[in-house]
Each structure stands twice: as C-alpha cells, then as structure tokens.
Amino acid sequence: MSAHWTLAKRAHKMNPSVIREILKVTEKPGIISFAGGLPSPRTFPVQAFASACDAVLKTDGAAALQYAASEGLPALREWIAGQLPWDVSPDQVLITTGSQQGLDLVAKVLIDEGSTVLVETPTYLGALQAFTPMEPKIVSVDSDDEGIDVADLAKKAPGARFLYVLPNFQNPTGRTMSEARRQALVDAAQAAGLPVIEDNPYGDLWFDQPPPKPLTARNPEGCIYLGSFSKVLAPGLRLGYVVAPKAIMPKLLQAKQAADLHSPTFNQRMVAEVLKDGFIDRHVPTIRALYKHQCEVMLDALKKDMAGLDVQWNSPVGGMFLWARLPEGVDAVDLLPKAVDKGVAFVPGAAFYADQGDPRTMRLSFVTASEEQIRIGIQALADAIREAVKG
Template identity: 65%
Template sequence: MYATKGDLVNLLFSYGTLQQDDVQRSTFGRLLLGRADALVGYAQTWLKIEDAQVVATSGKTHHPIVRRTGHANDRVSGTVFEISDAELAHADAYEVADYRRVRADLASGQQAWVYIDARSHNPLLDPRQESTTMNPNDLNSTSPWNLAERAHGMNPSAIREILKVTERPGILNFAGGLPSPETFPVDAMRAACDAVLGGPAARPSLQYASSEGLPELRQWVANEMAKQGAQVSPDQVLITTGSQQGLDLIAKVLLDKDSPLLVESPTYLGALQAFMPMQPKVVSIASDSGGLSLPVLREQLSKAEQSGQRPRFIYLLPNFQNPTGRTMDEQRRNDVIAVCREFGLPIVEDNPYGELWFDAPPPAPLLSRWPEGVLYLGSFSKILAPGLRLGYVIAPPALYPKLLQAKQAADLHTPGFNQRVVAEVIKDGFLDTHVPTIRARYHAQRDAMLAALARELGPTGAEWTQPVGGMFVWVRLPEGVNAQALLPKAVDAGMAFVPGAPFYADHADPRTLRLSFVTSTPEQIDRGIAALAQVIRQATGG
C-alpha cells in the first residue's frame, strides 16, 4: 500500500478523522505528511456513525461533517495531504455513505478533494459533483431558478445543527438557548385566551391588524422603558414577530453590500445570520470581561474615518450577553456612548435578557443615554414564552417609517391574536410577580453551574465567566483543547454544549464553548459538568 513520491498526484483535505495517525495507518498503511489549511465556504456539524468498523477504526461514534454555505467568512480548519490514486480509493472506502467526495477551494488558493455531506446535496444549490466553487447562476441545467447573490449569505444555524446531534435519549443538553419551559405561565395564557375570545375583541383579534402593533402593547412598552430611564413615545414602538424579525428589518433598512458593520467579539449568532444576507463587511471589536474594548473601538473608528468608510452601526448586547453572559457596567456604558457620539456611530442595542437579573438590575439602557442614536430591541420570549414570537423595536422618529415599511412588506403585521393575549396577561401587573420567579429559578441554576465548574473544571485549567443574570456561562478550555473536536467525545460521555466558534464573525477562539444552565436541574448540572471534565482530562492527558 506504500506510495512513492511520483504517485502522490492528489491533494486530499481532511478536517476529521483522516488526520488521526491510527486511521492513516489502518487506511493507507503509512502516516501522511500534511500542512495546515482551511476549507472556504463551508460550515461544520457532526454525524453519528453507525458503521461499527469505522467506529472501531477511528475510536469515535461521531465524526465531523461539512455542508456548503457559499460564504467566504465560513471556514473549516484542517490538513491537506498528498496521496496517490490508490490511496484516494482507500479513503473513499473508509468514508461512510453519508459523505461524498468533491473538489473544493482552500484558503491557500489550492483545490483539493474533500468529503462533504452527501445528504445535503441539492442540485439547485450545488450542481457540480467535482467542484463546489459557485456563483448565483451556477444552477442545474434543468432548473428554471436563479439564486440571488445574497442567498449565499444565508447560512444554516450551527447551533440548530448541533442540537440535532444532542437528540439522543439520555443526553444532558447544555447547548440550547431555550428558556425553561417550567417558567411558561400556562394557566395565565389559558385564561387570557378565554378572555380575548369570550369578549368584544374576539373577532378583531382574528382579523388583519395594524402594522405598528396593538396600541395597548406599544403603550405598555413605553411605560416600561420609562421605568428604566428611557423616555420614548408609543409611536416609536414597532411590535415585531419576535425580536429576531427586528434584526432582519434593521438589516434590510440599514445595510448595503459591503457596508461596514461593527459587532462585539464574540456576538449573538442569530444577529450575524440576520445581517449576512445583506452582504456587509463585518468587523469584530475585541471585548474583555466588561464588554467592548474602548481602545480597539476608537482605533477602528479612527481608521474608518480616515478611509471614508464609516460603519453603518455597531450591534451590542449590554446585558447578560449571548454567548458570554457578561454585562457592561455603568462606566463602560457611558464611555461607549461617548465614543459613539464622538464618531457619529449609531448603536443597535439588543436586550432580550435584561429582566433576568439575579441580585440587582443592570444599569440603565444605552437608549436612555442617546435616544436619537440608539435602536433598541426587546422581547417577550424570555419573560413569557418564545412560542408567541413577540418582540419590539424602539426607533428614533426619523428611522421609524422605513422600519414600518419593511415590516409591512415582510408580513403585514405580527399576529393580532398573540398581541391581544399578551396584552391581557400583562395588563394588571402579572409580570411584576411572574418574572421574579424566573429570576429565582435561574439564579439557583446559575449557582449550581458555577459550583460544578469550580469543582470539576477548576483543576483542568479551564476558565469561565461569572454571569450576574441571563442564561449562559462562557468557558475557555485549557491550552491545546479544541471545543469543536471535544463535542463528539462529550456527547459520547452523555452531555452536550455549543462550541464557541460560530459566535465569532472572524478570528474564532477554538478553545471556547457556551453552556446554558436554565433547562437543567442542579443534579443534572453536576452530572453534565463532571462528564465534561472527564473528556477534558482525556484530551489533555490529565
């Protein structure tokens, strides 16, 4: 099976188990010489291997697998090897039927063979078997459809792909960003539905409604913001179909192709997904434990000013950020506002977790400090129920009409029945007693998570955040441990997390991961973190 130098006529890129010495010896009869490279335009997820022989060879029940996204910012790291035709045939025999071999572009500029997800093959999106370099008109010759260029910026959610792997019974799942279903006020919702359908609003609740949203709900939002020091008119409130729609509307109204856009690093993956179809140039701003790095922000804005490429806005989550759980303190908020005012940089402030504080509420929102320069997003998902798909945007009067027009074009209006039900639930101060029960529950779960991390991960050299609210803890693994590579081992050990890489617009830290603590009991947290510590020790030889 040994190959001579003259036989090595193929480049094979591996991001998975073909990089392992034992797999190479078993498959090729030798160790391959390779060099680091990256696959461009792909996203990685995981495949459960059912072939016992392959599992025995690799020692893993889950192998990485990639799907094409077509977006240049998506990269999968790995190694490129030179192999012979015979060795390529052996590689084909090793890979299970869920993989297919194609030629693909590498970051180095070379093309190489790579095994991608055969299950996702779609002639509309990927018509050529031997090359995956596409443009929007590269469609199957029998198809009448032509994709828009921006369609290639629409990527699958890495988190939702990972969640498919965690559906195995018995897995302790810390991967999802879901609120605890135990907090959903089922009885209050049932009573509100009966009240809406049993009263004079029954038929109006089932009719088309205004695009702006239910007046009572918009007034409630304005009143709540006043309690936080932000004076807004109900006329500035646009009710959206979840705050995710708010991000989509903002992207449509404010971003053009190649528009500079600033985000924290790391940042909310759903925001990146909403922004990327507009094809902006996303620039990450480094952050520390207190949030955005002001020196880096100032440096970036100075460069932008000199080049005449002023960013359209900066996207921030000041409270209990997803994914890190960190919160900006009072001084950092004032400093961020001062820098943004100085350079004329608008802010999109996303606050889905702000009510989930544990010991003390967070500082006043950025909106209260610069009303004309901040777009604010809020949500009912974390304080009532995400299935209602109810959020809101608070916009400066000059910007509101365009957001409203984008909303009208998108879905006419947010479901009127849902709005009326929520208005009925909250009208008499229900949230004043309901939300504290959520805080108490999440506080106890946070405490259990931090205690388990200190006990189990402390000796490994891992580091983690200490959130004072919200739903997430951000972990940085010991030197040399890759979170994405660790995930299938963790799943085999009975727990799951989200690797941190998808939360970065660029320059991802492969050692990071996110843990959600709100859907697990303290006992489940103890067992899950112990399992995580076990696979970390195995990875480090500790």
C-alpha cells in the same frame, strides 16, 4: 427544459449553521443539553395564558383573529413605552415577530452590500445570521470581560453603518457592561456619529441587582433598541419589539409590512391581557430566583468537577449563559462529539465570532437543564475534557 433556478448572491453567503447541524446530534433523547438558548419551561405562565386566551376569545374573538396594523396593538405599544426607563412615545415602538425579526428589519433598512457593521467579540449568532443576507462587511471590535473595547471602537467607527451590542448578560458570554463602560461607549459612539443597535433580550433576568441603564436611555436619537417577551413570558409566541428614533421608524415599518404584514394579532392581545394588572412584576422575580439558583449550581459543579483541569469560566450576574475556556490544546469543536458520547452537549464558542474565533471557548446554558442534570452534565463534561487533555 427544466426550470433554471438562479440563487441570489446573498443566498450563497447564508451558510447552513454549523452549530445547527452539530446540535441536531445533541437532540438525541437522554443527552443533557447546555447547548440551546431555551428558557426553562418551568417559567412559562401556562395558567395565565390559558385565562388570557379565554378572555380574548370571549370578549373580542373576531378582532383577535383578524388582520391588524403593521405597527402592532396600541395597548401593547403603550405598555412597552411606559415601562422603558427613558422617555419613549408609543409611536416609536414597533411590534416584531420575535426580536430576531427586529434584527432582520434593521439589516434591511440600514445595510447595503459592503457596508461595515461593527459587532462585539464574540457576538450573538442570530444577529450575524440576520445581517449576512444584506451582505455587509462584519467587523469585530475587540472586547473584554465587560464587552466592547472603547478605544478599538473609536478606531473602527469611521464609516461604519452601526455598532450592534448586547450589553446585559450577553449571548454568548453572559458578560455585562459596567456603568462606566456604557457611558464611555455612548460617548465614543456620539463623538463618531456612530448609530448603535442595542439588543436587550435578557435585561430583566438579573440575579441580585438590575444592570445599569440601557445605552439607548443615554442617547435615544442615536440608538435603536430591541426588546423581547421571549425570556420574561414565553418564546413560542414570537413577540418582540423595536424602539427607534422617529426619523427611522417609517422605514422600519415599511420593511415590517413587507416582511409579514404584522405580528400575530391573537398573540399580541393575549400578551396585552396577561400584562394587565402588574402580572409581570409578580412573575419575573420567580424567573430571576430560579436562574440565579441554577447558575449557582453550575458554578459549584464547575468548581468541584473541573478541579485540576485548566478550565476557566466567568460568573454571570444574570441571564442564561456562562462562558468557559478549555485547557490549551483542547478544541471545543473536537470536544463536542466526545462530550455527546458521555451524554452532555454545549455550543463551541467558535460559532459566535464574526471572524476567526477562540477555539477553546464554549457557551454553557444553565437554565434549561434541571439542577440534577446540571450536576451530572458538568461531571460528564469534566470527564470528556480530562480524556481530551490526556489525548
């Protein structure tokens, strides 16, 4: 008899990401991609990492290559606690294998089968993927250009396990919550006793001024905060962190230990070494300047090339993405293969909705492609849209 493999119920709910499959097509050489969420490799501090590797292996190679505590490297936890704009003890900081793992741990610790989890409309696809295996009922809260609609939140909050929200330069829309909206959201969540999971991978990537302070800074006992080194140093090291109320931390830690024992010791030491002496304060402004410029180039190109087409887009004040809406009757999923034929790729917005999405939306990344590629790519995209409109 051959082995009788029985998949868990949750495995049937994990779908092959449609996007992932679509995007495979876009990885053909020569395609200009606005699709991926890849930071610009020009921003990776390769030389700083090379020096850090050298220093770490020379001074303490054996410890850097050994097993280590599940909580993470004390020096790194202290650095993180110290730079957050509210009172955080290093004991509340858990180092994770990318902030994606933070979402996995939160899901394991807070979601039962059938639990209601509230998300923005649209929301980060990776969060939907992390939550789904724990079989929640995911409910979209109405959202506008500033994110969560607080009145709709108040209506949907009763009984929900938590709200997941990405207030700064959101993935996928690039939108940012205003000061007033943040406070209103925190007040509404507090009134309802609703825990908030705040994801902030892009917060440092502001163009002209920092975004308003995090939700967690306003109510640390009511929030879990997720951060990442992927966008300010490099994603290939897979280092992120969770900041949680002291009462929740032991369970997150147990889940972390069961998931991968600990995040790579070597990577943690390398990053701690790079962070010494204020490196990040010199480095991050260069990323901000680059991304701001690239965003401007894309906005200019859109203005020029989409003229006469009924295409709308927003103007992000930071981050990596902007959000566009196609003319009536043009579906982004249908448009994608045509755009790829013309040499340009994007992600159809439908991928980012927990329920039925707006088929006319798309996410455009302005950070991975070069300035010249952005100009050529937007022109190609406009051509594809023009043909689609003609039908």
